[in-house]
Amino acid sequence: MNRTGPTPLRIALLDDHTVVRHALLELLGEAPDFRVVGAFASSRELMAALRTAPAELLLVDFVLAPGDIDGLNLIRVLSTRFPDSKILVVSGHYNPATIALALRAGARGFVGKNQPLSDIVGAIRTVARGHTYLNPALKVEFSYLLSDAAVQDDTAAVAVSDVEQDAFIGLSPREREVLQCCLNGLSVTQIAEKYGRSVKTISTQKHAAFRKLGIRNDNELFKMHRQVGLS
Missing domain, CATH: 1.10.10.10 (Winged helix-like DNA-binding domain superfamily/Winged helix DNA-binding domain)
Incomplete structure (x- = not known):
């Protein structure tokens, strides 16, 4: 849902790296309009928690630990099980093709871990307002990629x-x-x-x-x- 009131945005974090989780917790804790309801190292922990403590926005890493569900399948599962939660993906390595597929799978935005931390705050607010977030530096390249039929065809992003x-x-x-x-x-x-x-x-x-x-x-x-x- 789009936010119109003063209630803080409920956010859940998913990243298998402890240092990253702590950095995000500290960053988001400084924003009065955010409330982090949980920070998790695995998709199983995240989904178990969301059943009892829903979040309006999920900030998730694209590549998790070996053996965990990640990438497009993670986005699809979260979109299906928690349709009221908007998904914002964070990744240390990304390219326009990955971004296009992630958006097709149900993500509302994509942030690179090499971007300034302040970009994550802005991206969260953009997605919370019902818009899609992309790194401005990628928009031209991303638009060119989306013209490719193999990416535009929804069947190119099936599980x-x-x-x-x-x-x-x-x-x-x-x-x-x-x-x-x-x-x-x-x-x-x-x-x-x-x-x-x-x-x-x-x-x-x-x-x-x-x-x-x-x-x-x-x-x-x-x-x-x-x-x-x-x-």
């Missing part, structure tokens, strides 16, 4: 489970894992951080998978994704 279809049988388990993350909107750098591998290793696995599938880029991966009916 992805294990990659088990016949077309992917020739891939190694790690190649499948990398492609699944790509389909969930994660960049090579984000995948490397998630699984504790080098960027070079992830890039090599991604391109090896592309060669085996006979595709050349992410757009062709999304098109194959739709054609084989991954879900």
Whole structure:
């Protein structure tokens, strides 16, 4: 809902890094129009708390600890289970494609962790008013990307489970894992951080998978994704 009264905005935080959570708690605690109702290290903790202590805005990291739900699937689950909560994504590494997919999945804004902390406060207020927040420096590039049919098509941002279809049988388990993350909107750098591998290793696995599938880029991966009916 859009805010019209003086009641502080109820905010819940999700980030698996303790230092980040504490920094955000300190930052948001200084704003009289904010009230942080919880700060959580895992999606399970967040969702359990939201059932009894709802929040109007969820400030969530895009890439969480290995084994936790994150990326586009996290956004979709939160949007489905808590439709009254607006989602603002925070990420240390991001690109226009990731942002576009996150917004398609249900996020109301995207903030880079390399932006000034004051930008997060402004982004929260923007989203709380019912608007979408984007880093002004990305707006031109983002608008160009949204003209791409592969990103504009809603089916390019569907949830992805294990990659088990016949077309992917020739891939190694790690190649499948990398492609699944790509389909969930994660960049090579984000995948490397998630699984504790080098960027070079992830890039090599991604391109090896592309060669085996006979595709050349992410757009062709999304098109194959739709054609084989991954879900």
